[in-house]
Amino acid sequence: xxxxxxxxxxxxxxxxxxxxxxxxxxxxxxxxxxxxxxxxxxxxxxxxxxxxxxxxxxxxxxxxxxxxxxxxxxxxxxxxxxxxxxxxxxxxxxxxxxxxxxxxxxxxxxxxxxxxxxxxxxxxxxxxxxxxxxxxxxxxxxxxxxxxxxxxxxxxxxxxxxxxxxxxxxxxxxxxxxxxxxxxxxxxxxxxxxxxxxxxxxxxxxxxxxxxxxxxxxxxxxxxxxxxxxxxxxxxxxxxxxxxxxxxxxxxxxxxxxxxxxxxxxxxxxxxxxxxxxxxxxxxxxxxxxxxxxxxxxxxxxxxxxxxxxxxxxxxxxxxxxxxxxxxxxxxxxxxxxxxxxxxxxxxxxxxxxxxxxxxxxxxxxxxxxxxxxxxxxxxxxxxxxxxxxxxxxxxxxxxxxxxxxxxxxxxxxxxxxxxxxxxxxxxxxxxxx
Numbered sequence: 001x002x003x004x005x006x007x008x009x010x011x012x013x014x015x016x017x018x019x020x021x022x023x024x025x026x027x028x029x030x031x032x033x034x035x036x037x038x039x040x041x042x043x044x045x046x047x048x049x050x051x052x053x054x055x056x057x058x059x060x061x062x063x064x065x066x067x068x069x070x071x072x073x074x075x076x077x078x079x080x081x082x083x084x085x086x087x088x089x090x091x092x093x094x095x096x097x098x099x100x101x102x103x104x105x106x107x108x109x110x111x112x113x114x115x116x117x118x119x120x121x122x123x124x125x126x127x128x129x130x131x132x133x134x135x136x137x138x139x140x141x142x143x144x145x146x147x148x149x150x151x152x153x154x155x156x157x158x159x160x161x162x163x164x165x166x167x168x169x170x171x172x173x174x175x176x177x178x179x180x181x182x183x184x185x186x187x188x189x190x191x192x193x194x195x196x197x198x199x200x201x202x203x204x205x206x207x208x209x210x211x212x213x214x215x216x217x218x219x220x221x222x223x224x225x226x227x228x229x230x231x232x233x234x235x236x237x238x239x240x241x242x243x244x245x246x247x248x249x250x251x252x253x254x255x256x257x258x259x260x261x262x263x264x265x266x267x268x269x270x271x272x273x274x275x276x277x278x279x280x281x282x283x284x285x286x287x288x289x290x291x292x293x294x295x296x297x298x299x300x301x302x303x304x305x306x307x308x309x310x311x312x313x314x315x316x317x318x319x320x321x322x323x324x325x326x327x328x329x330x331x332x333x334x335x336x337x338x339x340x341x342x343x344x345x346x347x348x349x350x351x352x353x354x355x356x357x358x359x360x361x362x363x364x365x366x367x368x369x370x371x372x373x374x375x376x377x378x379x380x381x382x383x384x385x386x387x388x389x390x391x392x393x394x395x396x397x398x399x400x401x402x403x404x405x406x407x408x409x410x411x412x413x414x415x416x417x418x419x420x421x422x423x424x425x426x427x428x429x430x431x432x433x434x
Contacts, residue, residue: 029088030085033071033074033085034085036075039053046322047285049284051290057071074095074098077105078098081105083110083114084098093114101113101125187199208406214226262310265310269298275312279296279319282322290322297317297318298315299326376406377395378395393417398413
């Protein structure tokens with residue numbers, strides 16, 4: 001086992017060994033990129049039960065996400081421009097230079113750019129690119145980033161028009177202090193085994209919806225805790241998406257007739273989804289199951305073209321990568337590649353026709369679909385349980401206050417629709433400000 005204590009080495013020997021190791025690392029890095037590029041080109045991550053090269057690098061090779069992303073991208077670029085491999089191996093350029101040059105490389109310019117960026121730092125490379133490929137000035141812009149803090153408590157009891165009016169008239173809903181907003185991408189950091197900190201920047205519309213949900217949930221979450229509000233919102237969203245995508249439901253419906261062709265009836269989709277646990281069922285030779293939960297597809301174990309039926313016993317969940325992999329194993333790589341290319345060509349031909357058909361309609365739609373002071377009130381009234389006709393009638397009374405905020409317009413509509421709300425409105429109007 002090698003010793004990592006180097007205190008016994010003379011200075012000259014230490015520096016010599018360091019230079020030798022750096023040179024070896026450069027050669028190893030170039031070889032690593034070549035291997036990554038070839039493994040991805042052959043899609044060898046799929047039989048190992050991974051849905052992507054990134055998942056394979058993280059799960060199988062135990063690289064960090066950041067290191068894997070950098071190396072995969074550099075490998076793709078170097079495979080496209082092979083002259084980069086020896087340039088990395090002999091130390092003329094490094095990974096950062098490859099990534100910075102990526103969008104400017106062409107078969108004609110790659111040799112020149114490699115020579116021009118040899119032994120340069122990132123800052124020097126960026127300066128060289130700015131001189132050779134000047135860009136237009138960035139537009140001047142001003143963006144508000146302040147986010148109101150949640151109120152301590154808002155009084156409410158039920159999801160009714162009267163309570164909604166009371167919530168909207170509560171001054172704390174709009175008069176909360178402004179807190180400093182996080183800047184940049186969303187950040188997630190683990191705090192304990194079962195708790196995470198989430199830092200995210202929201203658009204004003206999203207923030208308004210969050211505050212409104214916070215208000216409507218006050219009877220169940222009187223503290224206004226955003227974590228609980230988000231938990232309930234996400235559970236509702238997941239149920240909705242499951243019902244839409246996988247026909248998941250709490251109660252099974254009787255099957256109407258025998259399923260035919262490739263169409264998968266809702267009860268069958270629901271059964272397969274619940275049985276397979278909502279993620280890919282592909283298992284590698286060493287027993288590893290693919291963990292992919294996105295882009296799932298219903299795969300026929302016995303293909304329909306070979307007499308397979310659309311039943312739960314003959315269906316399984318597969319991610320797109322492994323569904324294609326199974327098809328290639330069955331029909332051959334060349335056949336499936338030709339089929340995908342034909343499908344892509346058909347989609348390209350259909351796109352201009354669809355645009356031409358939608359053209360006249362698209363010119364007329366902006367006038368009919370443009371938001372007005374009343375039509376943004378209707379969705380809120382519908383969520384509160386009002387019928388469509390009642391929602392339109394309530395929204396129509398907002399025409400007199402087109403410049404008012406959404407809360408004020410909803411308040412006006414609720415006052416118009418509910419007699420008890422009118423009495424509450426009068427009570428709030430007479431009550432002295434605290």
